[in-house]
Amino acid sequence: MNDITVRDDAPPLPPVRAIALHHPLAWVEAGVHDVARATTPSLLHGIVFVVGGLLILLVGWNRFGVLAGAFSGFLLVAPMLATGLYELSRRLERGEEPTFAQAVAAWRRGGAAPLRFGLLLAALGTLWVMFSALALLAMSGEPLDGLRAFFATPVLRMADLALRGHLFLMWLVAGGLLAAVVFAISAVSVPLVLDRRVSLQQAMLTSVRAVGQNPLPMTLWALIILGITLIGLFTLVGLAVLLPVLGHATWHAYTDLVDASGFEPRT
Numbered sequence: 001m002n003d004i005t006v007r008d009d010a011p012p013l014p015p016v017r018a019i020a021l022h023h024p025l026a027w028v029e030a031g032v033h034d035v036a037r038a039t040t041p042s043l044l045h046g047i048v049f050v051v052g053g054l055l056i057l058l059v060g061w062n063r064f065g066v067l068a069g070a071f072s073g074f075l076l077v078a079p080m081l082a083t084g085l086y087e088l089s090r091r092l093e094r095g096e097e098p099t100f101a102q103a104v105a106a107w108r109r110g111g112a113a114p115l116r117f118g119l120l121l122a123a124l125g126t127l128w129v130m131f132s133a134l135a136l137l138a139m140s141g142e143p144l145d146g147l148r149a150f151f152a153t154p155v156l157r158m159a160d161l162a163l164r165g166h167l168f169l170m171w172l173v174a175g176g177l178l179a180a181v182v183f184a185i186s187a188v189s190v191p192l193v194l195d196r197r198v199s200l201q202q203a204m205l206t207s208v209r210a211v212g213q214n215p216l217p218m219t220l221w222a223l224i225i226l227g228i229t230l231i232g233l234f235t236l237v238g239l240a241v242l243l244p245v246l247g248h249a250t251w252h253a254y255t256d257l258v259d260a261s262g263f264e265p266r267t
Helices: 023-037 039-060 064-081 083-093 100-109 112-140 144-152 154-163 166-186 189-195 200-213 215-235 239-257
Strands: none
Touching: 023 039, 023 083, 023 215, 023 239, 039 064, 039 083, 039 100, 039 239, 083 100, 083 189, 083 239, 112 166, 112 189, 112 200, 166 189, 166 200, 166 215, 189 200, 189 239, 200 215, 215 239
């Protein structure tokens, strides 16, 4: 069964729609249109992403364990960082001309739920950074006093660890499993709590249900997110445009996947 089991006494969940495989491509197209319609506030968000990417590079440059974990952690918390973009798309759908100030104010509209979810993602991201640094150090076979040397040569260490086969593969699998869990709980949860008066638990369960009932389209969506994010990270400046597109597209993924009409809207 693709659906998840919910206890009889559990809060009701919004219905989830079944979608076709090509729908994620339509979300990206809609995201491009939203960036074109709300260019200034969207790109201001993009600039924030670029600054974050630069900070990661400054902190992790020549420190492979830190850099690998930091980029992974950045991907984990990105759904929360895009809250303002969801608000821009929400207002565009209502025929308004949204502003950057309204996007910033969206962090308060969802009450405590977005904050708690952001703290959860931040905690997962921080733990992954620490785990990556320690695990890759352990795989290097060097004593702790070799920490400085281990972090000082990222390219050589990457090649060395890749040659170790199963240990490096285990690290990649662990990262993939964590990313899959984060993707499942965050695919539509933040837009949902921003749009409707639901609890964080309801939003996360709805997100997991949406992913579980649409495995192929959501796998494609995850690959699109990964591909666009990697292109943005490699070009860095591309983050300013590409990540806002993904943020807006995520809002359209939510409205396409979830029928939240039975729940009270947030004003």
